[in-house]
Amino acid sequence: MTKIAIFGVGLIGGSLALCYKGKPGFTVVGHSPNPKSVDKLLKRNVVDSATTSMAEAVDGADYIFLCVPVGMLEEYVQQLMNLPLKKGCIITDVGSTKATITESAETMVKDGVFFIGGHPMAGSERHGVEAASSHLFENAFYVLTPAEGTPQAEVDRLTELLKTTKAQIVQVGAREHDDIVGAISHLPHIIAVALVNQVRGYNETNPLYQNLAAGGFRDITRIASSEPMIWRDILVNNRQVLLKLLTDWNLEISRFIELIEKSDGEGIVEQFRMAGEFRSQLPERRKGMITSLFDIYVDIPDHPGIIGQITTLLGNARINLSNIQIIESREDVPGVLRLSFRNQEDADRAVELLSGPYAVHV
Ligand SMILES: NC(=O)C1=CN([C@@H]2O[C@H](COP(=O)(O)OP(=O)(O)OC[C@H]3O[C@@H](n4cnc5c(N)ncnc54)[C@H](O)[C@@H]3O)[C@@H](O)[C@H]2O)C=CC1
Numbered sequence: 001m002t003k004i005a006i007f008g009v010g011l012i013g014g015s016l017a018l019c020y021k022g023k024p025g026f027t028v029v030g031h032s033p034n035p036k037s038v039d040k041l042l043k044r045n046v047v048d049s050a051t052t053s054m055a056e057a058v059d060g061a062d063y064i065f066l067c068v069p070v071g072m073l074e075e076y077v078q079q080l081m082n083l084p085l086k087k088g089c090i091i092t093d094v095g096s097t098k099a100t101i102t103e104s105a106e107t108m109v110k111d112g113v114f115f116i117g118g119h120p121m122a123g124s125e126r127h128g129v130e131a132a133s134s135h136l137f138e139n140a141f142y143v144l145t146p147a148e149g150t151p152q153a154e155v156d157r158l159t160e161l162l163k164t165t166k167a168q169i170v171q172v173g174a175r176e177h178d179d180i181v182g183a184i185s186h187l188p189h190i191i192a193v194a195l196v197n198q199v200r201g202y203n204e205t206n207p208l209y210q211n212l213a214a215g216g217f218r219d220i221t222r223i224a225s226s227e228p229m230i231w232r233d234i235l236v237n238n239r240q241v242l243l244k245l246l247t248d249w250n251l252e253i254s255r256f257i258e259l260i261e262k263s264d265g266e267g268i269v270e271q272f273r274m275a276g277e278f279r280s281q282l283p284e285r286r287k288g289m290i291t292s293l294f295d296i297y298v299d300i301p302d303h304p305g306i307i308g309q310i311t312t313l314l315g316n317a318r319i320n321l322s323n324i325q326i327i328e329s330r331e332d333v334p335g336v337l338r339l340s341f342r343n344q345e346d347a348d349r350a351v352e353l354l355s356g357p358y359a360v361h362v
C-alpha cells in the first residue's frame, strides 16, 4: 500500500487527495491542526483518514504533500524533520513560488528523505476543500524543481506518482520558475486587483460603474477574487522578482501615456499589433496558469422556474456549472443566461443537452 500524507487539505491539497483516494494500492491521510477541519474532511470523503497529529499522518508515509500557504512551508519541513519518517520518503510541496522553499529544504532534509519542489500550474480563484476536484490538474503543467543533488531516480518516482493527476510533468530550475510564473501569474493577479480597486474608487461617487462593469470587465478580473492570505504569502515571497516586473509594468504604462498624450494612432496600432501577434502564438487548448471559463448563452423566456429547470437538466447530466449570470432580464425582452464551465467538454455537452428545449448560442 502506498501511503500519501497531505498537509493542508484545501483547494489544491483536496484536489490531490481526490486524485488518489479510492485508487487501488493507495491510502490518503489528511492533516489539519484543527479538529473541526479533520471532521469535515472525513464527512466529505476526500481522504481515507484524517488526523490533527503530524506524527500520525507521516507514520509510514511514502509521499508527503505540503499544501499549506507559501509562508508556512519552511516551518512544516522543519517540523517534519523532528519526526520519524519512512526511509525513502519524498516530501514535496505545491507552493506557487519555488526558489526559497527548494533552497532551504535542501539544507534541512536528513539522509534517506528527499525534498522535491512542486507546483501544479492550475487552480482557481476559489479556495477550501469545497472547491477541490479530481480533474483540476488535467491537461495542465505540473512543475518540479528538484533541489541540487536530488537523485534523478527519486524525481522519476515522484513523476510516476503524479501521472495520476493527468498533468504534464516538467522540470524547471526554481529561480527560473519564479521569474516566469511571476510574469504570467503573480503580476496579472496584482493588475487585476489594482484595476478592480481603481474602478471601486470611481464607483463610490457613481454606482453606475458597477452596473456597467458586467461581462468583459468581470471576466478579465476574475482572479481579483482569489484568497487574500494565499496571495499575501505568494507576493511577499516573490518580492524581488515582482519589484522588477512592476518596474517594467510602469514602463509599459508610461509608453501608453505618451502615445495617448501625443494622439499617436500609429504607435497605438503597433502596440496592439505586436500583442495580437504574440498572443496568437500562445497554445490554445492547453490549460494555462490562469484558467479561462467556457461560456455559452441561452435565451430564456420570462417565466418563473426556468433557471431551475436549466440547472436541474445540467445537474442530472452531471455537467459541472461554474458560474451562472442573467445578462438581460426586463419585462419587454427575453433574458439571456450566461452559463460558464471550467472546460470545453462540459460546455460542449451543455450545448448538446440544452439545444433541444432552448435557443443556445456560443
Ligand atoms: N489557489 C490556486 O489556484 C493554487 C494554489 N497553489 C498553492 O497551493 C497552496 C494551497 O493553496 P490553496 O489550496 O489554493 O488554498 P486553500 O486555502 O484552499 O488551502 C490551504 C490549506 O492550508 C490550510 N491552512 C491555512 N493556513 C494554515 C495554517 N496557518 N496552519 C495550518 N494550515 C493552514 C487551510 O486550512 C487549507 O486546508 C498554496 O501554497 C498556494 O500557493 C498552487 C497552485 C494553484
Ligand SMILES: O=C(O)C(=O)Cc1ccc(O)cc1
Binding pocket: 095, 096, 120, 121, 122, 123, 124, 125, 126, 185, 223, 289, 290, 291, 292
Ligand atoms: O484562477 C486562476 O486561473 C489561477 O491563476 C489559479 C492559480 C493560482 C495560483 C497558482 O500558483 C496557479 C494557478
